[in-house]
Amino acid sequence: xxxxxxxxxxxxxxxxxxxxxxxxxxxxxxxxxxxxxxxxxxxxxxxxxxxxxxxxxxxxxxxxxxxxxxxxxxxxxxxxxxxxxxxxxxxxxxxxxxxxxxxxxxxxxxxxxxxxxxxxxxxxxxxxxxxxxxxxxxxxxxxxxxxxxxxxxxxxxxxxxxxxxxxxxxxxxxxxxxxxxxxxxxxxxxxxxxxxxxxxxxxxxxxxxxxxxxxxxxxxxxxxxxxxxxxxxxxxxxxxxxxxxxxxxxxxxxxxxxxxxxxxxxxxxxxxxxxxxxxxxxxxxxxxxxxxxxxxxxxxxxxxxxxxxxxxxxxxxxxxxxxxxxxxxxxxxxxxxxxxxxxxxxxxxxxxxxxxxxxxxxxxxxxxxxxxxxxxxxxxxxxxxxxxxxxxxxxxxxxxxxxxxxxxxxx
Ligand SMILES: Cc1ncc(COP(=O)(O)O)c(C=O)c1O
Numbered sequence: 001x002x003x004x005x006x007x008x009x010x011x012x013x014x015x016x017x018x019x020x021x022x023x024x025x026x027x028x029x030x031x032x033x034x035x036x037x038x039x040x041x042x043x044x045x046x047x048x049x050x051x052x053x054x055x056x057x058x059x060x061x062x063x064x065x066x067x068x069x070x071x072x073x074x075x076x077x078x079x080x081x082x083x084x085x086x087x088x089x090x091x092x093x094x095x096x097x098x099x100x101x102x103x104x105x106x107x108x109x110x111x112x113x114x115x116x117x118x119x120x121x122x123x124x125x126x127x128x129x130x131x132x133x134x135x136x137x138x139x140x141x142x143x144x145x146x147x148x149x150x151x152x153x154x155x156x157x158x159x160x161x162x163x164x165x166x167x168x169x170x171x172x173x174x175x176x177x178x179x180x181x182x183x184x185x186x187x188x189x190x191x192x193x194x195x196x197x198x199x200x201x202x203x204x205x206x207x208x209x210x211x212x213x214x215x216x217x218x219x220x221x222x223x224x225x226x227x228x229x230x231x232x233x234x235x236x237x238x239x240x241x242x243x244x245x246x247x248x249x250x251x252x253x254x255x256x257x258x259x260x261x262x263x264x265x266x267x268x269x270x271x272x273x274x275x276x277x278x279x280x281x282x283x284x285x286x287x288x289x290x291x292x293x294x295x296x297x298x299x300x301x302x303x304x305x306x307x308x309x310x311x312x313x314x315x316x317x318x319x320x321x322x323x324x325x326x327x328x329x330x331x332x333x334x335x336x337x338x339x340x341x342x343x344x345x346x347x348x349x350x351x352x353x354x355x356x357x358x359x360x361x362x363x364x365x366x367x368x369x370x371x372x373x374x375x376x377x378x379x380x381x382x383x384x385x386x387x388x389x390x391x392x393x394x395x396x397x398x399x400x401x402x403x404x405x406x407x408x409x410x411x
Contacts (some may be wrong), residue, residue: 003241021368026053029388029395039368042385042399043375047200047232047349048258052243052388058264061306065299074103074296082301089308095230095242095254096273103269103296107231107257108142109395110268111194114227114253115146116290118192121225121276124286130191130224131166138172138202138379141194141229150194153379155203166191172199173207175214194253197243200232203380204344204351212249225252231268235259236311237388238347239321247348252276262307262388265300295383297374316389323391324348330400331385337407342382348391351377351384357410366409372402394401 001016008020022034029052030038044050051058065082074083087101102117104110114193115133122130133150140156141147148157149164152172157163168185193215199205221225228251233243237259240246244254252275257268272280280288294300301313311317324347331343331352342353354360360376363383367374376385384401 013082028052028054029391038371040372040395040402042387044259044386044388045263046258046260046375047237047386048263049155050235050237050259050316050388050389051262051307051314055262055264057310058262058303058306061302062264062299065302069298071198071294071297071299071329073127073293076290080296080298080301082298082305083296086301086304086308089305090256090260090269093241093308095234095256095271096250096252098274098277099271100277101269101271102291103264103267103301104143104257104292104298105267105294105297106142107229107255108147108268109292110231110255110257110270111141111150111229112144112146113290114194114255114270115150115192117253117272117276117280118225118227118269119155120288120290121279124282127223130189132185132189133167133192133194134178134185134224135167135169135188135194136196136199137169138199138205138361139169139194139196139229140199141196142231149328153327155379164336171349172202172205173211175211175218178215178218182218182222187224190222190224192225192227193219193227194227196229196231197233197247197249198238198346198349200349201377201379203353203377203382204349204379204384206344206346207247212243212247216249216251226250227253227255229255231255231257232349232386235308236317236320236347237323237349237386239317240347259311260307261300261303264307265297265303267297267300267304291340311389314390320348320389323387323389323393323396324350326393326396327385327387327400330396331403334404334407335399337404339373339407339410345384348389349384349386351382354381354383363406366406367402370402370405370406372399374403384403397405 004017025032135150137152139152141150149167152169234256238246254271364376
């Protein structure tokens with residue numbers, strides 16, 4: 001059996017080439033394969049396609065920018081209008097008041113950048129002994145060495161040998177456990193607590209009431225920084241622009257990616273709040289020796305501007321709230337079916353937890369047969385749904401009906 005030339009991410013390297021599903025086209029909430037079959041995109045690709053597929057406004061903005069200036073770097077004194085404008089738009093949304101933005105090419109780079117910025121900030125403040133990063137079991141923070149070390153999914157850590165020192169994971173939802181960890185390592189040694197406000201790839205687990213507020217208090221008491229990884233939750237998915245708004249907790253840094261461009265171009269970044277800014281800006285001779293070749297790429301930023309303007313003009317964060325409520329109600333109606341152990345989520349990030357005879361992997365295969373794309377999250381034997389924020393009521397009903405049919409079939 002021939003293997004594909006591509007070594008696919010998060011896939012079995014030995015999988016034969018003819019088992020891959022080639023997606024060739026997208027339109028609104030649907031994508032089409034090479035044989036012309038249509039699928040309802042119940043996952044917005046990998047959580048990112050908030051605005052839906054094939055949006056002319058974003059495509060035209062990318063094309064116009066390519067004709068004007070396809071790319072030029074932004075190191076040292078160079079800048080460009082799209083990156084400045086996108087930063088303005090992001091800061092107007094105020095994930096953190098009085099902040100600045102560092103652009104990266106995606107979420108993993110954003111997390112590793114945040115880790116380095118935290119370290120550099122403490123060092124610049126004369127507090128470089130703060131080396132310990134605490135994070136949550138089941139968290140996913142991307143695939144670079146920093147994010148892998150902060151991540152709490154064993155399957156993503158175990159194959160890769162020794163990770164960074166001083167990174168520790170704590171029970172996912174336990175504030176007392178996080179408090180104990182801070183006390184154990186010593187408050188003066190904690191650099192940051194890094195948290196996905198809603199655990200995503202680890203199974204879609206919203207935080208218990210008071211948990212994020214508790215992390216904020218713990219950081220204030222200990223002098224550590226609070227980093228929210230909003231790579232999934234940013235740009236409307238929860239029904240608010242950011243999880244920091246949704247849960248009314250302001251972190252010191254926020255990482256973002258994915259829906260900032262709805263995936264039309266790769267882009268991510270770190271929102272750097274006033275506390276870290278102050279330290280980095282205090283010495284006029286201080287050089288921030290960090291950043292990517294493509295950070296602030298004008299074409300990617302043009303996609304971000306058009307996307308955010310579209311999310312704004314179409315009120316898509318609030319659409320996520322109503323669409324999410326409908327999806328939740330639909331899934332709740334299946335809660336008593338054999339094989340379903342849980343229904344949970346927030347906004348348009350919803351999931352069903354499964355038990356035997358179902359595995360999440362076979363469930364999403366069965367959904368695919370019915371023309372619906374769901375996301376298997378094997379760690380929690382869960383299937384997640386996070387469709388584009390433009391999803392119609394009829395399409396939500398279609399997604400729920402397909403889920404019910406798969407449950408029925410096995411029952
Ligand atoms: C919460 C979170 N952080 C970071 C990342 C990594 O982002 P990327 O895949 O763009 O590198 C992801 C990707 O799914 C994510 O869900």
